[in-house]
Amino acid sequence: xxxxxxxxxxxxxxxxxxxxxxxxxxxxxxxxxxxxxxxxxxxxxxxxxxxxxxxxxxxxxxxxxxxxxxxxxxxxxxxxxxxxxxxxxxxxxxxxxxxxxxxxxxxxxxxxxxxxxxxxxxxxxxxxxxxxxxxxxxxxxxxxxxxxxxxxxxxxxxxxxxxxxxxxxxxxxxxxxxxxxxxxxxxxxxxxxxxxxxxxxxxxxxxxxxxxxxxxxxxxxxxxxxxxxxxxxxxxxxxxxxxxxxxxxxxxxx
Amino acid sequence: xxxxxxxxxxxxxxxxxxxxxxxxxxxxxxxxxxxxxxxxxxxxxxxxxxxxxxxxxxxxxxxxxxxxxxxxxxxxxxxxxxxxxxxxxxxxxxxxxxxxxxxxxxxxxxxxxxxxxxxxxxxxxxxxxxxxxxxxxxxxxxxxxxxxxxxxxxxxxxxxxxxxxxxxxxxxxxxxxxxxxxxxxxxxxxxxxxxxxxxxxxxxxxxxxxxxxxxxxxxxxxxxxxxxxxxxxxxxxxxxxxxxxxxxxxxxxx
Numbered sequence: 222x223x224x225x226x227x228x229x230x231x232x233x234x235x236x237x238x239x240x241x242x243x244x245x246x247x248x249x250x251x252x253x254x255x256x257x258x259x260x261x262x263x264x265x266x267x268x269x270x271x272x273x274x275x276x277x278x279x280x281x282x283x284x285x286x287x288x289x290x291x292x293x294x295x296x297x298x299x300x301x302x303x304x305x306x307x308x309x310x311x312x313x314x315x316x317x318x319x320x321x322x323x324x325x326x327x328x329x330x331x332x333x334x335x336x337x338x339x340x341x342x343x344x345x346x347x348x349x350x351x352x353x354x355x356x357x358x359x360x361x362x363x364x365x366x367x368x369x370x371x372x373x374x375x376x377x378x379x380x381x382x383x384x385x386x387x388x389x390x391x392x393x394x395x396x397x398x399x400x401x402x403x404x405x406x407x408x409x410x411x412x413x414x415x416x417x418x419x420x421x422x423x424x425x426x427x428x429x430x431x432x433x434x435x436x437x438x439x440x441x442x443x444x445x446x447x448x449x450x451x452x453x454x455x456x457x458x459x460x461x462x463x464x465x466x467x468x469x470x471x472x473x474x475x
Numbered sequence: 476x477x478x479x480x481x482x483x484x485x486x487x488x489x490x491x492x493x494x495x496x497x498x499x500x501x502x503x504x505x506x507x508x509x510x511x512x513x514x515x516x517x518x519x520x521x522x523x524x525x526x527x528x529x530x531x532x533x534x535x536x537x538x539x540x541x542x543x544x545x546x547x548x549x550x551x552x553x554x555x556x557x558x559x560x561x562x563x564x565x566x567x568x569x570x571x572x573x574x575x576x577x578x579x580x581x582x583x584x585x586x587x588x589x590x591x592x593x594x595x596x597x598x599x600x601x602x603x604x605x606x607x608x609x610x611x612x613x614x615x616x617x618x619x620x621x622x623x624x625x626x627x628x629x630x631x632x633x634x635x636x637x638x639x640x641x642x643x644x645x646x647x648x649x650x651x652x653x654x655x656x657x658x659x660x661x662x663x664x665x666x667x668x669x670x671x672x673x674x675x676x677x678x679x680x681x682x683x684x685x686x687x688x689x690x691x692x693x694x695x696x697x698x699x700x701x702x703x704x705x706x707x708x709x710x711x712x713x714x715x716x717x718x719x720x721x722x723x724x725x726x727x728x729x
Binding site: 238263264265266267268269270271272273280281284288308309310311312318320321322323343345346347452 | 517518519520521522523524525526527534535538542560563564565566571572574575576577597598599600601
């Protein structure tokens with residue numbers, strides 16, 4: 222399978238701490254050595270760093286870990302291949318433009334019977350179930366909303382509905398963002414935590430690393446981190462239920 | 476204006492040497508300090524590195540310069556902003572998916588009257604003339620070829636035709652690739668060179684750097700580099716004519 226990591230924040234925040242924990246699972250503390258990727262939004266723009274190499278020994282991952290890029294919406298993924306070989310085009314996250322916005326997505330799980338999904342407006346470049354599901358999701362959304370809806374929340378609610386159809390095909394844990402909203406859909410494995418004042422300390426499970434968020438934040442910061450498995454062992458992560466979706470904006474549930 | 480760099484090769488080749496020269500023009504030997512980007516194709520996949528910071532002092536550019544990513548098609552751009560402010564979403568190259576392939580594009584020049592261009596299938600995320608022109612190009616191509624044409628060359632010939640319409644709006648030097656073909660369109664400023672056996676030495680204009688390609692290549696390698704201004708001072712670059720387009724594939728003119 223794979224591991225997912227996402228962030229939604231009300232101020233541009235770096236994800237170096239959480240990403241450092243995730244990276245270790247890419248071939249060191251975890252078996253997810255078939256590539257990794259991370260997408261940062263800055264304003265309406267986004268940039269991805271991707272590598273089909275194991276994350277724990279990737280030169281590019283080292284840079285991302287040590288070079289704090291501040292963002293209000295981030296999605297990251299480390300891969301253990303099941304459908305689709307190990308190569309760049311099969312490396313998450315996947316991004317497409319819809320309504321003049323970049324939508325980015327990553328998936329954990331495995332689908333069966335997914336080849337029947339028809340995608341009208343977006344087409345997969347690689348051959349994973351994940352990318353095909355993403356293209357289907359966005360195609361369905363574009364069918365329903367040919368132009369950008371005034372109420373973006375309703376579009377995300379619709380995406381969540383579509384996710385339950387995908388869950389019927391197998392395991393479908395997912396993160397999807399347009400840079401403002403971050404949607405988390407849980408099939409069987411997704412946890413989240415919101416950090417806000419009063420901030421405390423946290424210790425990574427996968428690496429010897431501790432952070433005192435009080436030193437790194439201002440009292441108004443609100444930062445939510447979402448991950449397939451909790452990344453710290455001294456904080457209370459909330460486990461999502463099967464079939465549950467949560468929409469975040471500026472670090473808070475909306 | 477800006478500077479463009481592109482490569483087409485018949486074997487995966489790194490572009491570290493040429494990119495090192497280009498980078499210096501991003502705030503050191505040239506005034507193009509408003510961001511930079513580079514897109515590498517590996518198989519059907521591609522990955523971009525982008526930064527709205529000046530390239531000659533960018534941490535990410537340092538990584539790209541020293542970490543040889545081997546590719547058969549590359550497009551790079553360093554920006555001196557005219558239309559659109561300095562920010563990530565306005566940073567070239569731009570990428571969109573069409574027919575299940577990634578198309579990547581970068582532009583040098585400036586257009587007027589471009590806001591009248593209507594884009595049916597692709598929409599700009601930022602607010603540059605360049606990205607709008609790209610969305611228009613791809614929209615027109617998708618109108619003419621709703622599904623992937625068997626003869627990709629004809630699609631690129633059509634894009635070249637469309638480019639001449641854009642040239643009528645101002646200055647339009649452009650590189651565009653789908654990872655297999657690289658199309659160069661010259662409005663007033665584009666040069667190219669094909670390196671093949673017998674290989675020689677070359678010296679960068681913008682940095683103290685020399686390479687002996689014979690040490691770096693095999694006799695069958697064919698590598699074409701395209702740039703707004705020649706990058707080396709001891710090789711013969713060919714200057715393109717105004718309104719001329721050249722389509723490259725595997726390093727050779729097709």
